[in-house]
Amino acid sequence: MKCIGIEGTAHTIAAGIVEDKSSKCQVLSNIIKIYRPKQGGIHPREAANHHATYVAEIIKESFLKAGIDSSEIDLVAFSKGPGLGPCLRTAATAARALSLSIEKPIIGVNHCVAHLEIGIGTLDNCTDPVLLYTSGANTQVIAFAEGKYRVFGETLDIGIGNCIDKFGRSVGLEFPCGPKIEKLAEMGSKYIELPYSIKGMDIAFSGLLTASEQFFKNGERLENICYSIQETTFAALTEVTERAMAHTEKDEVLLGGGVASNARLREMVETMACDRGARCFVPQKDLCIDNGAMIAWLGLIMYKSGLRMEIKDSHIDQRFRTDMVEVNWRGK
Amino acid sequence: MENNKILYRGAEAEICYCHYNGNPAVQKRRVKKRYRIKEIDKKLISLRTKEEAKLIADSRRQGVSVPIIYDVDLKEGIITMEYLNGDRIKDILNNLSENKRNKICNMIGESIAKLHNGNIIHGDITTSNMILCNDGIHFIDFGLGEKNGETEAQGVDLHVLMEAINSTHSKYSDCFKYVIDGYSKKLKKDASQVLKKIDEIVKRGRYR
Known part of the structure; x- marks a missing residue:
């Protein structure tokens, strides 16, 4: 079975085609285009305009790259949420148009669950992980328990990527700030004490952001601040992930989301996993960031489990929670 | 041992x-x-x-x-x-008689009220962190606790227990009602403010 997935929750508009081969995921193509605001943060309408401009091109390219014709597709999947309304609507509209024109069924999927399922689908021996999902807007620790994907910990205020981007912008860096801050952090050596805020399995970052901006204003070396931001926030993320692993008694951890590209975060989670005798998995980069292949893969396994969606029900849900997803493609 | x-x-x-x-x-x-x-x-x-x-x-x-x-x-x-030589409430609650179970829940509520009266937040009130020993319920693991007298923090504290009861003792989720009974009796301030907070917290969850 072949499925095309269209992703459009935030900055990224993407289309990917996947096929299932003995219940593993084969990615045939994965085309990604990212909206980069000239200044400031993301403006939902402008991002949606960007997506509307490029979505048709990207879909065509995904067929071309996969080397198949649209008639060979069996299913169209799209990101139903959570995300920014205008962006979600643009991707969903494109998915509906495609579904109607090639006369193939449509299915809307949860973006956060897609990040987890693509790991299981593409990585050997990754079967039941705790996912540390870190991106601009989302920071969640997700695992399967009692019939559903449940959120065991999440940010109480802003996402970790958002925290890093906001700090980066305040010191004059351009979007995306993550890679630049990672480079600067490598040159830092002095640890500056920043707020470390964990409540149970939840985390907060806004206090750390304010403190970091203050240190910069007071003339602290940028390299040292970046180093301290990474060390503090990533240690907190690793700690809540470990708590969720202990609580759910799972011995696999999976990374997902744009921030998972950060080598220091990966190193910390790998060390934690190693010390508990657990295994750490990271999908290849284009499957880690927002992408269409993961949407396609989740759509495919949901459809195979018997789930169906009518065009009239293919609406979006900006506040689509991870634990709202009915999971009937996995055992108990 | x-x-x-x-x-x-x-x-x-x-x-x-x-x-x-x-x-x-x-x-x-x-x-x-x-x-x-x-x-x-x-x-x-x-x-x-x-x-x-x-x-x-x-x-x-x-x-x-x-x-x-x-x-x-x-x-x-x-x-x-x-060393407390007793049983975790988590392990025994589901096997108790209804009468005994309700009584235990009542006692749990009373103890939480005493903590809150002293501006103590436990931070991780689950049935794994209570041990029944010599007929008393002992609270352990204050690793996530703090000193805080705010209604918000007290609401969060009770909300954790509510979620724990709903997931670990789902057959007996009316247990929480007995916890609240005991809590309301022993809390010095008006418990209804804290109960209102719990409702607020449930509604506040991200994307909810």
Whole structure:
């Protein structure tokens, strides 16, 4: 079975085609285009305009790259949420148009669950992980328990990527700030004490952001601040992930989301996993960031489990929670 | 039981069996984490050990049953305390008679009220963190606790227990009602404010 997935929750508009081969995921193509605001943060309408401009091109390219014709597709999947309304609507509209024109069924999927399922689908021996999902807007620790994907910990205020981007912008860096801050952090050596805020399995970052901006204003070396931001926030993320692993008694951890590209975060989670005798998995980069292949893969396994969606029900849900997803493609 | 036998290994600490002046005791040892830099590791371990020991002592002053603290080592992050020979509420609650179960829940509520009367937030009130021993319910693991008298924090504290009861004792989710009965009776301020907070917290969840 072949499925095309269209992703459009935030900055990224993407289309990917996947096929299932003995219940593993084969990615045939994965085309990604990212909206980069000239200044400031993301403006939902402008991002949606960007997506509307490029979505048709990207879909065509995904067929071309996969080397198949649209008639060979069996299913169209799209990101139903959570995300920014205008962006979600643009991707969903494109998915509906495609579904109607090639006369193939449509299915809307949860973006956060897609990040987890693509790991299981593409990585050997990754079967039941705790996912540390870190991106601009989302920071969640997700695992399967009692019939559903449940959120065991999440940010109480802003996402970790958002925290890093906001700090980066305040010191004059351009979007995306993550890679630049990672480079600067490598040159830092002095640890500056920043707020470390964990409540149970939840985390907060806004206090750390304010403190970091203050240190910069007071003339602290940028390299040292970046180093301290990474060390503090990533240690907190690793700690809540470990708590969720202990609580759910799972011995696999999976990374997902744009921030998972950060080598220091990966190193910390790998060390934690190693010390508990657990295994750490990271999908290849284009499957880690927002992408269409993961949407396609989740759509495919949901459809195979018997789930169906009518065009009239293919609406979006900006506040689509991870634990709202009915999971009937996995055992108990 | 042998000394140094690990009774429980959590994400943050290990609980080991030992003896202190001839009495059976346990040590809660916070484990060094290789993934974080030394500066953060040292700070967290010593701060949390200190806070936890203080909260346990404060709780006793409020009349809540807690293990007796024998020794605190801030540098190594070790609290040595009384060994409680009893059962975790988590393991026994589902097997009790209805009458006994409701009575226990009532007592749990009363104890939480006493904590809150003393501005103590436990931070992780689940049935795994309560031990029934000598007919009293002992609260353990104050590792996520804090001193805070705000209604918000008290609501969050009870909300954690509500979620724990709903997931671990889902057949007996009316248990929470009995907890609230006991809580309302013993709380010095009007409990209805705290109960209103719980509703608010449920609705507040991200994307909800």
